[in-house]
Amino acid sequence: MKEFNALMLDYNEKELIEPKIKRITKDQLSDGDVLIKVAYSSINYKDALATNPKSGVVRSYPIIPGIDLSGIIVESGDSQFKIGQEVLVTGYKTGVAHSGGFSEYAQVPNEWIVPIPGGMSLKDVMTLGTAGLTAALAVNAIERQGLRQKNDASILVTGASGGVGSIAISILKTLGYNNITALTRKKETAKDFFNSLGLTKVLSPEEFTPDKIKPLMAQNFDYVIDTVGGKQLEAIIPQISYDGSIALCGNAGGIKFETTVLPHILRGVSILGIDSVNISFEKRLYIWNRLATDMHPDNLECIISDTVSLSDLVPAFNKLLQGEMTGRYLVNVTK
Numbered sequence: 001m002k003e004f005n006a007l008m009l010d011y012n013e014k015e016l017i018e019p020k021i022k023r024i025t026k027d028q029l030s031d032g033d034v035l036i037k038v039a040y041s042s043i044n045y046k047d048a049l050a051t052n053p054k055s056g057v058v059r060s061y062p063i064i065p066g067i068d069l070s071g072i073i074v075e076s077g078d079s080q081f082k083i084g085q086e087v088l089v090t091g092y093k094t095g096v097a098h099s100g101g102f103s104e105y106a107q108v109p110n111e112w113i114v115p116i117p118g119g120m121s122l123k124d125v126m127t128l129g130t131a132g133l134t135a136a137l138a139v140n141a142i143e144r145q146g147l148r149q150k151n152d153a154s155i156l157v158t159g160a161s162g163g164v165g166s167i168a169i170s171i172l173k174t175l176g177y178n179n180i181t182a183l184t185r186k187k188e189t190a191k192d193f194f195n196s197l198g199l200t201k202v203l204s205p206e207e208f209t210p211d212k213i214k215p216l217m218a219q220n221f222d223y224v225i226d227t228v229g230g231k232q233l234e235a236i237i238p239q240i241s242y243d244g245s246i247a248l249c250g251n252a253g254g255i256k257f258e259t260t261v262l263p264h265i266l267r268g269v270s271i272l273g274i275d276s277v278n279i280s281f282e283k284r285l286y287i288w289n290r291l292a293t294d295m296h297p298d299n300l301e302c303i304i305s306d307t308v309s310l311s312d313l314v315p316a317f318n319k320l321l322q323g324e325m326t327g328r329y330l331v332n333v334t335k
Protein backbone atom coordinates (compact mmCIF):
# COMPACT_ATOMS: atom_id res chain seq x y z
CA MET A 1 0.00 0.00 0.00
CA LYS A 2 1.78 3.11 -1.20
CA GLU A 3 -1.03 5.52 -1.94
CA PHE A 4 -4.72 5.02 -1.30
CA ASN A 5 -8.06 6.92 -1.52
CA ALA A 6 -9.58 8.94 1.27
CA LEU A 7 -12.20 11.70 1.49
CA MET A 8 -10.54 14.81 2.90
CA LEU A 9 -12.27 17.74 4.60
CA ASP A 10 -10.26 20.94 4.97
CA TYR A 11 -11.07 24.41 6.20
CA ASN A 12 -9.30 27.64 5.30
CA GLU A 13 -10.40 29.69 8.35
CA LYS A 14 -13.34 31.14 6.40
CA GLU A 15 -15.03 28.23 4.72
CA LEU A 16 -14.88 24.55 4.10
CA ILE A 17 -12.83 23.58 1.08
CA GLU A 18 -15.03 21.32 -1.00
CA PRO A 19 -14.67 17.72 0.28
CA LYS A 20 -12.57 15.73 -2.22
CA ILE A 21 -11.24 12.21 -2.68
CA LYS A 22 -7.46 12.45 -2.44
CA ARG A 23 -4.61 9.98 -2.92
CA ILE A 24 -2.84 9.92 0.44
CA THR A 25 -0.14 7.91 2.23
CA LYS A 26 -0.12 6.14 5.59
CA ASP A 27 1.79 8.99 7.27
CA GLN A 28 -1.20 11.28 6.57
CA LEU A 29 -3.43 9.11 8.79
CA SER A 30 -3.83 9.90 12.49
CA ASP A 31 -1.57 7.91 14.83
CA GLY A 32 -2.67 4.56 16.21
CA ASP A 33 -1.50 1.11 17.30
CA VAL A 34 -3.41 -0.80 14.64
CA LEU A 35 -3.74 -0.29 10.87
CA ILE A 36 -7.02 -1.47 9.38
CA LYS A 37 -7.84 -2.07 5.71
CA VAL A 38 -11.33 -0.63 5.70
CA ALA A 39 -14.05 -2.71 4.03
CA TYR A 40 -17.24 -0.86 4.94
CA SER A 41 -18.34 2.37 6.56
CA SER A 42 -21.79 3.95 6.78
CA ILE A 43 -23.28 7.43 6.64
CA ASN A 44 -24.67 8.81 9.86
CA TYR A 45 -26.36 12.18 10.34
CA LYS A 46 -23.21 13.28 12.19
CA ASP A 47 -21.07 12.54 9.10
CA ALA A 48 -23.29 14.82 7.04
CA LEU A 49 -23.16 17.49 9.78
CA ALA A 50 -19.36 17.24 9.72
CA THR A 51 -19.37 18.85 6.28
CA ASN A 52 -20.77 22.03 7.86
CA PRO A 53 -18.00 23.76 9.90
CA LYS A 54 -20.68 25.63 11.88
CA SER A 55 -22.11 22.36 13.21
CA GLY A 56 -19.25 22.06 15.70
CA VAL A 57 -18.82 18.35 14.88
CA VAL A 58 -15.26 18.46 13.52
CA ARG A 59 -12.75 19.56 16.12
CA SER A 60 -9.62 19.82 13.92
CA TYR A 61 -8.79 20.09 10.21
CA PRO A 62 -7.78 18.59 7.85
CA ILE A 63 -9.73 15.44 8.65
CA ILE A 64 -10.89 12.25 6.99
CA PRO A 65 -14.52 12.00 8.18
CA GLY A 66 -16.47 8.79 8.78
CA ILE A 67 -17.45 7.95 12.38
CA ASP A 68 -17.84 4.23 11.57
CA LEU A 69 -15.66 1.58 9.96
CA SER A 70 -15.22 -2.17 9.71
CA GLY A 71 -12.28 -3.96 8.17
CA ILE A 72 -9.32 -6.31 8.50
CA ILE A 73 -6.19 -5.65 10.54
CA VAL A 74 -3.10 -5.36 8.33
CA GLU A 75 -0.55 -4.10 10.88
CA SER A 76 -0.70 -4.43 14.65
CA GLY A 77 1.48 -3.03 17.42
CA ASP A 78 -0.64 -4.82 20.03
CA SER A 79 -0.37 -8.58 20.63
CA GLN A 80 -4.08 -8.69 21.49
CA PHE A 81 -4.91 -7.91 17.84
CA LYS A 82 -3.75 -10.23 15.07
CA ILE A 83 -3.16 -9.50 11.39
CA GLY A 84 -6.18 -10.75 9.45
CA GLN A 85 -8.61 -10.20 12.34
CA GLU A 86 -12.00 -8.66 11.47
CA VAL A 87 -12.85 -5.62 13.60
CA LEU A 88 -15.07 -2.55 13.86
CA VAL A 89 -14.68 0.96 15.23
CA THR A 90 -17.42 3.49 16.01
CA GLY A 91 -17.36 6.79 17.89
CA TYR A 92 -14.63 8.08 20.18
CA LYS A 93 -12.76 10.69 18.09
CA THR A 94 -13.19 8.71 14.87
CA GLY A 95 -14.04 10.97 11.95
CA VAL A 96 -14.24 14.14 14.08
CA ALA A 97 -10.75 14.60 15.58
CA HIS A 98 -9.02 11.44 14.27
CA SER A 99 -8.99 10.20 10.68
CA GLY A 100 -12.06 8.05 10.13
CA GLY A 101 -13.79 5.48 7.97
CA PHE A 102 -14.15 7.25 4.61
CA SER A 103 -10.71 5.95 3.61
CA GLU A 104 -9.25 2.72 2.31
CA TYR A 105 -7.07 2.51 5.45
CA ALA A 106 -7.53 3.74 9.03
CA GLN A 107 -5.12 3.77 11.94
CA VAL A 108 -6.64 3.79 15.43
CA PRO A 109 -5.71 3.31 19.09
CA ASN A 110 -6.13 -0.29 20.29
CA GLU A 111 -8.69 0.66 22.95
CA TRP A 112 -11.24 1.75 20.32
CA ILE A 113 -11.30 -1.60 18.51
CA VAL A 114 -14.22 -4.03 18.86
CA PRO A 115 -13.78 -7.57 17.48
CA ILE A 116 -16.65 -8.39 15.08
CA PRO A 117 -19.32 -10.05 17.26
CA GLY A 118 -19.96 -13.74 16.56
CA GLY A 119 -22.09 -14.54 13.52
CA MET A 120 -21.96 -11.02 12.04
CA SER A 121 -20.06 -9.98 8.91
CA LEU A 122 -18.07 -6.81 8.14
CA LYS A 123 -21.12 -5.68 6.14
CA ASP A 124 -23.69 -6.51 8.87
CA VAL A 125 -21.89 -4.43 11.50
CA MET A 126 -21.80 -1.38 9.21
CA THR A 127 -25.44 -1.87 8.20
CA LEU A 128 -25.99 -1.17 11.89
CA GLY A 129 -23.01 1.13 12.62
CA THR A 130 -23.38 4.01 15.07
CA ALA A 131 -27.09 4.21 14.24
CA GLY A 132 -27.57 0.58 15.32
CA LEU A 133 -25.46 0.97 18.43
CA THR A 134 -27.47 4.07 19.41
CA ALA A 135 -30.81 2.40 18.71
CA ALA A 136 -29.76 -0.61 20.80
CA LEU A 137 -28.58 1.64 23.65
CA ALA A 138 -31.94 3.41 23.59
CA VAL A 139 -33.92 0.15 23.65
CA ASN A 140 -31.66 -1.18 26.41
CA ALA A 141 -32.27 2.02 28.41
CA ILE A 142 -36.07 1.84 28.23
CA GLU A 143 -35.98 -1.90 28.95
CA ARG A 144 -34.10 -1.11 32.18
CA GLN A 145 -36.77 1.49 33.02
CA GLY A 146 -39.47 -1.17 33.02
CA LEU A 147 -40.25 -2.08 29.38
CA ARG A 148 -39.11 -5.67 30.05
CA GLN A 149 -42.04 -6.16 32.42
CA LYS A 150 -44.58 -4.67 29.98
CA ASN A 151 -44.64 -6.54 26.68
CA ASP A 152 -47.67 -4.60 25.43
CA ALA A 153 -46.24 -1.18 26.32
CA SER A 154 -47.04 1.59 23.87
CA ILE A 155 -43.81 2.90 22.31
CA LEU A 156 -43.36 6.00 20.13
CA VAL A 157 -40.32 6.22 17.82
CA THR A 158 -39.57 9.56 16.13
CA GLY A 159 -37.48 10.18 13.00
CA ALA A 160 -38.74 6.72 12.10
CA SER A 161 -37.55 6.80 8.49
CA GLY A 162 -33.94 7.51 9.57
CA GLY A 163 -31.11 5.22 10.59
CA VAL A 164 -31.50 5.29 14.39
CA GLY A 165 -35.31 5.38 14.26
CA SER A 166 -35.77 2.52 11.80
CA ILE A 167 -33.22 0.26 13.52
CA ALA A 168 -34.85 0.98 16.90
CA ILE A 169 -38.18 -0.18 15.42
CA SER A 170 -36.58 -3.34 14.01
CA ILE A 171 -34.93 -4.18 17.32
CA LEU A 172 -38.14 -3.58 19.29
CA LYS A 173 -40.07 -5.86 16.91
CA THR A 174 -37.37 -8.53 17.07
CA LEU A 175 -37.63 -8.46 20.88
CA GLY A 176 -41.41 -8.91 20.64
CA TYR A 177 -42.55 -5.36 21.48
CA ASN A 178 -45.21 -4.80 18.85
CA ASN A 179 -47.22 -1.82 20.10
CA ILE A 180 -45.10 0.71 18.20
CA THR A 181 -46.16 4.07 16.73
CA ALA A 182 -43.84 5.78 14.25
CA LEU A 183 -43.75 9.57 14.02
CA THR A 184 -42.41 10.76 10.67
CA ARG A 185 -42.58 13.55 8.11
CA LYS A 186 -42.50 10.81 5.44
CA LYS A 187 -45.78 9.06 6.23
CA GLU A 188 -46.82 9.24 2.58
CA THR A 189 -43.47 9.09 0.76
CA ALA A 190 -41.94 6.18 2.69
CA LYS A 191 -45.03 3.91 2.90
CA ASP A 192 -43.21 0.87 1.42
CA PHE A 193 -40.32 1.30 3.86
CA PHE A 194 -42.67 1.39 6.88
CA ASN A 195 -44.52 -1.67 5.53
CA SER A 196 -41.19 -3.51 5.25
CA LEU A 197 -40.56 -2.70 8.93
CA GLY A 198 -43.94 -4.25 9.75
CA LEU A 199 -45.39 -0.97 11.08
CA THR A 200 -49.12 -0.46 11.20
CA LYS A 201 -49.28 2.80 13.19
CA VAL A 202 -47.61 5.72 11.44
CA LEU A 203 -48.35 9.36 12.31
CA SER A 204 -47.32 12.58 10.59
CA PRO A 205 -46.31 15.60 12.73
CA GLU A 206 -49.58 17.28 11.65
CA GLU A 207 -51.64 14.35 12.98
CA PHE A 208 -49.55 14.06 16.13
CA THR A 209 -49.28 17.68 17.27
CA PRO A 210 -52.33 19.09 19.08
CA ASP A 211 -53.42 22.69 18.37
CA LYS A 212 -52.67 23.61 21.94
CA ILE A 213 -49.85 21.90 23.81
CA LYS A 214 -50.62 21.63 27.53
CA PRO A 215 -48.10 20.66 30.27
CA LEU A 216 -50.01 17.37 30.76
CA MET A 217 -52.08 15.67 28.07
CA ALA A 218 -53.64 12.22 27.50
CA GLN A 219 -51.13 9.50 28.47
CA ASN A 220 -50.64 7.95 25.02
CA PHE A 221 -47.13 6.47 25.21
CA ASP A 222 -45.33 4.45 27.89
CA TYR A 223 -41.91 4.85 26.26
CA VAL A 224 -40.44 7.09 23.57
CA ILE A 225 -37.26 6.77 21.49
CA ASP A 226 -36.59 10.24 20.12
CA THR A 227 -34.08 11.02 17.38
CA VAL A 228 -35.45 14.42 16.36
CA GLY A 229 -35.25 16.59 19.50
CA GLY A 230 -36.15 20.28 19.23
CA LYS A 231 -39.68 21.69 19.28
CA GLN A 232 -41.34 18.37 18.48
CA LEU A 233 -40.46 17.24 22.02
CA GLU A 234 -42.78 19.89 23.43
CA ALA A 235 -45.78 17.86 22.24
CA ILE A 236 -44.27 14.49 23.17
CA ILE A 237 -43.22 14.76 26.81
CA PRO A 238 -46.72 15.78 28.07
CA GLN A 239 -48.14 12.60 26.41
CA ILE A 240 -45.87 10.13 28.26
CA SER A 241 -47.69 7.85 30.71
CA TYR A 242 -47.20 7.59 34.45
CA ASP A 243 -43.73 6.13 35.24
CA GLY A 244 -42.81 6.20 31.55
CA SER A 245 -39.59 7.41 30.00
CA ILE A 246 -38.09 8.95 26.91
CA ALA A 247 -34.66 8.04 25.52
CA LEU A 248 -33.23 11.19 23.94
CA CYS A 249 -30.87 10.23 21.12
CA GLY A 250 -30.76 12.99 18.54
CA ASN A 251 -31.06 16.56 17.38
CA ALA A 252 -32.07 16.20 13.71
CA GLY A 253 -34.87 18.74 14.34
CA GLY A 254 -32.94 21.05 16.66
CA ILE A 255 -31.44 21.23 20.13
CA LYS A 256 -33.82 23.54 22.01
CA PHE A 257 -37.17 22.73 23.56
CA GLU A 258 -39.39 24.30 26.21
CA THR A 259 -41.03 22.14 28.80
CA THR A 260 -42.36 22.15 32.36
CA VAL A 261 -41.46 20.06 35.39
CA LEU A 262 -45.02 18.68 35.61
CA PRO A 263 -44.66 15.40 33.61
CA HIS A 264 -41.62 14.58 35.76
CA ILE A 265 -42.96 15.50 39.21
CA LEU A 266 -46.60 14.46 38.73
CA ARG A 267 -46.15 11.39 36.50
CA GLY A 268 -42.60 10.32 37.36
CA VAL A 269 -41.56 10.59 33.71
CA SER A 270 -37.80 10.14 33.17
CA ILE A 271 -35.56 11.57 30.48
CA LEU A 272 -32.78 9.13 29.58
CA GLY A 273 -29.79 10.60 27.73
CA ILE A 274 -28.25 8.31 25.10
CA ASP A 275 -24.62 8.65 23.97
CA SER A 276 -22.96 6.18 21.65
CA VAL A 277 -19.62 7.98 21.27
CA ASN A 278 -17.95 7.70 24.67
CA ILE A 279 -19.79 4.82 26.36
CA SER A 280 -17.53 2.47 28.29
CA PHE A 281 -15.83 -0.30 26.36
CA GLU A 282 -17.60 -2.85 28.58
CA LYS A 283 -21.05 -1.47 27.68
CA ARG A 284 -20.04 -1.24 24.00
CA LEU A 285 -19.16 -4.97 23.96
CA TYR A 286 -22.36 -5.83 25.83
CA ILE A 287 -24.53 -3.93 23.35
CA TRP A 288 -22.70 -5.28 20.25
CA ASN A 289 -23.16 -8.75 21.68
CA ARG A 290 -26.91 -8.09 22.06
CA LEU A 291 -26.99 -6.78 18.46
CA ALA A 292 -25.50 -10.11 17.38
CA THR A 293 -27.96 -12.16 19.43
CA ASP A 294 -31.35 -11.24 20.91
CA MET A 295 -31.43 -7.72 19.41
CA HIS A 296 -30.25 -8.80 15.93
CA PRO A 297 -32.89 -7.23 13.63
CA ASP A 298 -34.85 -9.91 11.74
CA ASN A 299 -35.01 -7.65 8.66
CA LEU A 300 -31.54 -6.08 8.61
CA GLU A 301 -31.48 -5.93 4.81
CA CYS A 302 -34.58 -3.64 4.74
CA ILE A 303 -32.66 -0.89 6.56
CA ILE A 304 -30.15 -0.22 3.78
CA SER A 305 -31.58 1.98 1.06
CA ASP A 306 -28.39 2.29 -0.96
CA THR A 307 -24.78 1.11 -1.05
CA VAL A 308 -22.41 3.87 -2.13
CA SER A 309 -18.69 4.24 -2.82
CA LEU A 310 -16.31 6.94 -1.54
CA SER A 311 -17.00 9.02 -4.66
CA ASP A 312 -20.78 9.07 -3.97
CA LEU A 313 -20.45 10.47 -0.44
CA VAL A 314 -20.95 14.21 -0.98
CA PRO A 315 -24.35 13.99 -2.76
CA ALA A 316 -25.41 11.44 -0.13
CA PHE A 317 -24.56 13.88 2.71
CA ASN A 318 -26.73 16.53 1.08
CA LYS A 319 -29.66 14.14 0.76
CA LEU A 320 -29.37 13.24 4.45
CA LEU A 321 -29.18 16.89 5.58
CA GLN A 322 -32.23 17.78 3.48
CA GLY A 323 -34.17 14.98 5.21
CA GLU A 324 -34.66 13.21 1.85
CA MET A 325 -33.09 9.93 2.91
CA THR A 326 -35.02 6.85 4.01
CA GLY A 327 -33.13 4.11 5.86
CA ARG A 328 -29.35 4.08 5.72
CA TYR A 329 -26.44 4.35 3.33
CA LEU A 330 -23.86 1.58 3.53
CA VAL A 331 -20.45 2.66 2.20
CA ASN A 332 -18.48 -0.01 0.35
CA VAL A 333 -15.00 1.49 0.63
CA THR A 334 -13.44 -1.07 -1.73
CA LYS A 335 -15.85 -0.24 -4.61
Ligand SMILES: C=CC(=O)SCCNC(=O)CCNC(=O)[C@H](O)C(C)(C)COP(=O)(O)OP(=O)(O)OC[C@H]1O[C@@H](n2cnc3c(N)ncnc32)[C@H](O)[C@@H]1OP(=O)(O)O
Binding pocket: 044, 045, 046, 049, 055, 056, 057, 067, 130, 250, 251, 276, 277
Ligand atom coordinates in the same frame (compact mmCIF):
# COMPACT_ATOMS: atom_id res chain seq x y z
C1 LIG B 1 -23.06 10.14 16.72
C2 LIG B 1 -23.38 11.10 17.60
C3 LIG B 1 -24.24 12.16 17.25
O1 LIG B 1 -24.78 12.18 16.17
S1 LIG B 1 -24.52 13.39 18.41
C4 LIG B 1 -25.26 14.68 17.51
C5 LIG B 1 -24.27 15.37 16.61
N1 LIG B 1 -23.42 16.20 17.36
C6 LIG B 1 -23.65 17.48 17.49
O2 LIG B 1 -24.59 18.02 16.92
C7 LIG B 1 -22.70 18.24 18.36
C8 LIG B 1 -22.13 19.36 17.62
N2 LIG B 1 -21.26 20.12 18.49
C9 LIG B 1 -21.59 21.31 18.95
O3 LIG B 1 -22.64 21.85 18.67
C10 LIG B 1 -20.57 21.98 19.84
O4 LIG B 1 -19.35 21.33 19.71
C11 LIG B 1 -21.00 22.00 21.31
C12 LIG B 1 -22.25 22.90 21.46
C13 LIG B 1 -21.31 20.60 21.86
C14 LIG B 1 -19.88 22.56 22.18
O5 LIG B 1 -19.29 23.67 21.56
P1 LIG B 1 -18.90 25.01 22.35
O6 LIG B 1 -18.05 25.80 21.39
O7 LIG B 1 -20.10 25.63 22.92
O8 LIG B 1 -18.04 24.55 23.56
P2 LIG B 1 -16.64 23.88 23.71
O9 LIG B 1 -16.12 23.34 22.43
O10 LIG B 1 -15.80 24.83 24.45
O11 LIG B 1 -17.02 22.65 24.66
C15 LIG B 1 -17.65 22.87 25.93
C16 LIG B 1 -17.47 21.60 26.76
O12 LIG B 1 -18.20 20.53 26.17
C17 LIG B 1 -17.28 19.49 25.80
N3 LIG B 1 -17.69 18.95 24.52
C18 LIG B 1 -17.61 19.56 23.32
N4 LIG B 1 -18.08 18.74 22.36
C19 LIG B 1 -18.42 17.60 22.96
C20 LIG B 1 -18.94 16.38 22.49
N5 LIG B 1 -19.21 16.16 21.19
N6 LIG B 1 -19.17 15.40 23.37
C21 LIG B 1 -18.94 15.57 24.69
N7 LIG B 1 -18.43 16.74 25.19
C22 LIG B 1 -18.18 17.73 24.34
C23 LIG B 1 -15.92 20.13 25.71
O13 LIG B 1 -14.89 19.19 25.95
C24 LIG B 1 -16.01 21.17 26.81
O14 LIG B 1 -15.83 20.56 28.07
P3 LIG B 1 -14.51 20.88 28.93
O15 LIG B 1 -14.70 20.08 30.18
O16 LIG B 1 -14.53 22.36 29.14
O17 LIG B 1 -13.37 20.40 28.09
Ligand SMILES: NC(=O)C1=CN([C@@H]2O[C@H](COP(=O)(O)OP(=O)(O)OC[C@H]3O[C@@H](n4cnc5c(N)ncnc54)[C@H](O)[C@@H]3O)[C@@H](O)[C@H]2O)C=CC1
Binding pocket: 043, 044, 045, 046, 130, 131, 134, 158, 159, 160, 161, 162, 163, 164, 165, 185, 227, 228, 232, 248, 249, 250, 251, 252, 253, 254, 274, 275, 276, 277, 320, 323, 324, 325, 327
Ligand atom coordinates in the same frame (compact mmCIF):
# COMPACT_ATOMS: atom_id res chain seq x y z
N1 LIG C 1 -26.62 10.17 20.80
C1 LIG C 1 -25.84 9.56 19.96
O1 LIG C 1 -24.83 8.96 20.30
C2 LIG C 1 -26.22 9.57 18.53
C3 LIG C 1 -27.05 10.52 18.07
N2 LIG C 1 -27.47 10.50 16.78
C4 LIG C 1 -28.38 11.55 16.38
O2 LIG C 1 -29.64 10.96 16.10
C5 LIG C 1 -30.28 11.67 15.05
C6 LIG C 1 -30.65 10.71 13.95
O3 LIG C 1 -29.45 10.20 13.34
P1 LIG C 1 -29.54 9.26 12.05
O4 LIG C 1 -30.60 8.26 12.26
O5 LIG C 1 -28.15 8.88 11.72
O6 LIG C 1 -30.03 10.34 10.97
P2 LIG C 1 -31.01 10.17 9.72
O7 LIG C 1 -30.79 11.35 8.87
O8 LIG C 1 -30.90 8.80 9.17
O9 LIG C 1 -32.45 10.29 10.41
C7 LIG C 1 -32.97 11.51 10.86
C8 LIG C 1 -34.48 11.42 10.88
O10 LIG C 1 -35.02 12.63 11.41
C9 LIG C 1 -35.95 13.17 10.48
N3 LIG C 1 -35.86 14.64 10.58
C10 LIG C 1 -34.84 15.44 10.18
N4 LIG C 1 -35.13 16.72 10.45
C11 LIG C 1 -36.36 16.71 11.04
C12 LIG C 1 -37.23 17.74 11.54
N5 LIG C 1 -36.86 19.02 11.49
N6 LIG C 1 -38.41 17.37 12.09
C13 LIG C 1 -38.78 16.09 12.13
N7 LIG C 1 -38.01 15.06 11.67
C14 LIG C 1 -36.83 15.38 11.13
C15 LIG C 1 -35.51 12.66 9.11
O11 LIG C 1 -36.56 12.68 8.19
C16 LIG C 1 -35.07 11.23 9.49
O12 LIG C 1 -36.19 10.39 9.60
C17 LIG C 1 -29.30 12.77 14.62
O13 LIG C 1 -29.62 13.95 15.29
C18 LIG C 1 -27.96 12.24 15.09
O14 LIG C 1 -27.04 13.28 15.32
C19 LIG C 1 -27.10 9.52 15.91
C20 LIG C 1 -26.26 8.54 16.31
C21 LIG C 1 -25.67 8.54 17.63
